[in-house]
Amino acid sequence: xxxxxxxxxxxxxxxxxxxxxxxxxxxxxxxxxxxxxxxxxxxxxxxxxxxxxxxxxxxxxxxxxxxxxxxxxxxxxxxxxxxxxxxxxxxxxxxxxxxxxxxxxxxxxxxxxxxxxxxxxxxxxxxxxxxxxxxxxxxxxxxxxxxxxxxxxxxxxxxxxxxxxxxxxxxxxxxxxxxxxxxxxxxxxxxxxxxx
Amino acid sequence: xxxxxxxxxxxxxxxxxxxxxxxxxxxxxxxxxxxxxxxxxxxxxxxxxxxxxxxxxxxxxxxxxxxxxxxxxxxxxxxxxxxxxxxxxxxxxxxxxxxxxxxxxxxxxxxxxxxxxxxxxxxxxxxxxxxxxxxxxxxxxxxxxxxxxxxxxxxxxxxxxxxxxxxxxxxxxxxxxxxxxxxxxxxxxxxxxxxxxxxxxxxxxxxxxxxxxxxxxxxxxxxxxxxxxxxxxxxxxxxxxxxxxxxxxxxxxxxxxxxxxxxxxxxxxxxxxxxxxxxxxxxxxxxxxxxxxxxxxxxxxxxxxxxxxxxxxxxxxxxxxxxxxxxxxxxxxxxxxxxxxxxxxxxxxxxxxxxxxxxxxxxxxxxxxxxxxxxxxxxxxxxxxxxxxxxxxxxxxxxxxxxxxxxxxxxxxxxxxxxxxxxxxxxxxxxxxxxxxxxxxxxxxxxxxxxxxxxxxxxxxxxxxxxxxxxxxxxxxxxxxxxxxxxxxxxxxx
Numbered sequence: 001x002x003x004x005x006x007x008x009x010x011x012x013x014x015x016x017x018x019x020x021x022x023x024x025x026x027x028x029x030x031x032x033x034x035x036x037x038x039x040x041x042x043x044x045x046x047x048x049x050x051x052x053x054x055x056x057x058x059x060x061x062x063x064x065x066x067x068x069x070x071x072x073x074x075x076x077x078x079x080x081x082x083x084x085x086x087x088x089x090x091x092x093x094x095x096x097x098x099x100x101x102x103x104x105x106x107x108x109x110x111x112x113x114x115x116x117x118x119x120x121x122x123x124x125x126x127x128x129x130x131x132x133x134x135x136x137x138x139x140x141x142x143x144x145x146x147x148x149x150x151x152x153x154x155x156x157x158x159x160x161x162x163x164x165x166x167x168x169x170x171x172x173x174x175x176x177x178x179x180x181x182x183x184x185x186x187x188x189x190x191x192x193x194x195x196x
Numbered sequence: 197x198x199x200x201x202x203x204x205x206x207x208x209x210x211x212x213x214x215x216x217x218x219x220x221x222x223x224x225x226x227x228x229x230x231x232x233x234x235x236x237x238x239x240x241x242x243x244x245x246x247x248x249x250x251x252x253x254x255x256x257x258x259x260x261x262x263x264x265x266x267x268x269x270x271x272x273x274x275x276x277x278x279x280x281x282x283x284x285x286x287x288x289x290x291x292x293x294x295x296x297x298x299x300x301x302x303x304x305x306x307x308x309x310x311x312x313x314x315x316x317x318x319x320x321x322x323x324x325x326x327x328x329x330x331x332x333x334x335x336x337x338x339x340x341x342x343x344x345x346x347x348x349x350x351x352x353x354x355x356x357x358x359x360x361x362x363x364x365x366x367x368x369x370x371x372x373x374x375x376x377x378x379x380x381x382x383x384x385x386x387x388x389x390x391x392x393x394x395x396x397x398x399x400x401x402x403x404x405x406x407x408x409x410x411x412x413x414x415x416x417x418x419x420x421x422x423x424x425x426x427x428x429x430x431x432x433x434x435x436x437x438x439x440x441x442x443x444x445x446x447x448x449x450x451x452x453x454x455x456x457x458x459x460x461x462x463x464x465x466x467x468x469x470x471x472x473x474x475x476x477x478x479x480x481x482x483x484x485x486x487x488x489x490x491x492x493x494x495x496x497x498x499x500x501x502x503x504x505x506x507x508x509x510x511x512x513x514x515x516x517x518x519x520x521x522x523x524x525x526x527x528x529x530x531x532x533x534x535x536x537x538x539x540x541x542x543x544x545x546x547x548x549x550x551x552x553x554x555x556x557x558x559x560x561x562x563x564x565x566x567x568x569x570x571x572x573x574x575x576x577x578x579x580x581x582x583x584x585x586x587x588x589x590x591x592x593x594x595x596x597x598x599x600x601x602x603x604x605x606x607x608x609x610x611x612x613x614x615x616x617x618x619x620x621x622x623x624x625x626x627x628x629x630x631x632x633x634x635x636x637x638x639x640x641x642x643x644x645x646x647x648x649x650x651x652x653x654x655x656x657x658x659x660x661x662x663x664x665x666x667x668x669x670x671x672x673x674x675x676x677x678x679x680x681x682x683x684x685x686x687x688x689x690x
Contacts (some may be wrong), residue, residue, distance in 0.1 A: 001625070017618060049434045060683040065577070135512035135513070136651070137573050137577060137584060138575060141635050141636065141637075160590045171554070172638075173509055174571070174637075175512065175520075175635050176637055177635075178636040181589030181590070181602050181641075184589060184590035187587055187588060187634070191633070191634040192634075194632070194633045194634055
């Protein structure tokens, strides 16, 4: 015969185990409810500190296939590198808008902008930017011209721009626009003149 | 007194005028000696190539006492798990778990437990085990347990069933073409010289045909010879006129044709001056992968047409069914027809659904020395035709006769713009909407002649008409007229 105190002990342990299982199930349900949806999973950039400034963005318009200079007021930080990033993010915000004149693929982002050498800027786009980009000579050219010209106009002293995708060199943006070389800002300005 | 040392030094040099001459002579001799050393190093560069079903690779061969030696570990490492260790007296090899022993200075070895007599002594050099090349068939057969076929004179070692066979046949078309079909894709290095087109296969286990010399009943391509030497195979096609080679069928077919200026069916305009190649230019050498070459000393006005994309690279998806690569090919074929109808000889870089890199396209074009390169693209966005010349990237300057690859077009940009303006004018005359732009579009910047890219968009935005014969014909006629109109200007520039 099993002693009484042992039976009481076993019953108590069973009750604790059942209680803990119930508690674990409830907690799991709560976590599932509060989990961040996949589309908001990418990191959120820190709020920009700085006075609002008037800047010129070179915005692509697919319909006539042109690039137009457009003024915008955006808060810009003091540092050159941070300013460069904010300029391009403001430009991309236009392209990612539903009513965009030159839509980019979902999730397109500028990962970083590096001013690594006097006169050289490196723009690092994310993979979604290139993978989701429409293919075509003009449509890709408009994107590249828009990025380079906006950056070179907003940040004085930049005369060469290199574009990376996902931190790596890539042959073309989406089959046409060359990304293997370094863009000469003076030559891009000439190209932009033809696109206006 | 330190001040007095300077004039004294001056005087010392001044009194001995012969010393600089002696120094120059010694320097000259040293340079000559170094040059001879470099030359002799290249001359002695004996190679042995190993072909297996999975890989092929080349190794250097050391000559010792008149015998060719190769490193045994280097041969085995790409084929399996191989390691070696030595205690100075014995060199022990472990290959895929089985041990073998070799003794330096000895011809007898124990290979996987059995005695094997080598035709010459085993050597050890800085821990490397060297075996005579002639021992490889028996040694490798024992180690790998598969049939080995060794072409000793040419130092080509075939493991198992590794082999690529080929057939060659001349089609009596006009111009005649030599079609060579290979059992696997090949990628030879192509070089041309007067009266001969040479294809060197270093990586492919190409095996000789029944006869070393193939003769064809064609005056334009009378014969081809197969040779093996220094770890490579070579097919040399002879002909009285310069020859082109082009690839198709994913590298399984090589088609050799007489160069466009030599083809009989294309009428060459009498008033058209021949365009001489740069004086003293060597026969063009095309890197592996490039698919065409031409050797010529006098080139007439001819056009290279490049249907962009192709093969695995589909380009833009113009609609659910329509890929850019197909539209560009259809348009390129139509353009060639138009150009040839006007007596403008044409080379198409691809005539089928072939994958080609941008570097290959540039290599082929530059080797052919055309007067103009026309690259075709198609788009669903916008309407009409867009013409592009190269937006040159920031790059290095050319050095002497060598051009910077990324900015090779810089010296030809004016010619490109001349051609672009002419084509735009002809499109305008035919009421086709046209824009002229710069574009960062390779391989335009790598081309060493006038180079224009044409992006054809649907007329009035109607995508369905992009592939319509009427529309393509209209554009092709305009482009042809534009190219023909600048014949004298572009011809004179070359």
